[in-house]
Amino acid sequence: MNRDEQQTPTKIVVLGGGALGVTKQHIAKLLESVGYHTHVVPGTTTILATAIMPSGFTLATAESRCLNAEDFNLQMGIEVAITKAKALAHDALWQFEGYRLKQTLHEIKHDHGREAIERMRATVQPVADRPACGYLSGDPSACACPGGPCSDAVDAMAGRA
Secondary structure (H helix, E strand, O other): OOHHHHOOOOOOOOOHHHOOOOOHHHHHHHHHOOEEEEEEOOOOOOEEEEEEOOOOOEEEEEEEOOOOHHHOOHHHHHHHHHHHHHHHHHHHHHHHHHHHHHHHHHHHHOOOHHHHHHHHHHHOOOOOOOOOOHHHHOOHHHOOOOOOHHHHHHHHHOOOO
């Protein structure tokens, strides 16, 4: 684990200013669903590995190659290429999920509240050991903080204040 990963939040928390973050657990869960497809370039010792989401979206492609054809080991080459593709897919997921969260928050802030909240409701999974947010679940009685600052902010952004 590198230093940046050690400094990354390990759970969803409301940070100072009400910011949310993408979690290691979320990225790890997404990474578990990634499939890896390999291809040996004919006539070479080059192996390509492509990381693909279940939706068919390609996250990353990596390669391995051997300088000396006599030393070429197909299985080792595949393992190296997949390891590299996993690392690239991991980084790509952080970027894409960060973008998705940032874009959703931006849309809420810029008067697209209802649409953004509906998209969040469609994608947010409840966390077993925490009460649900009523605004995200669609059930105001389930809110862990009714009348709190997030409720007021969501009401204002959605035009209900």
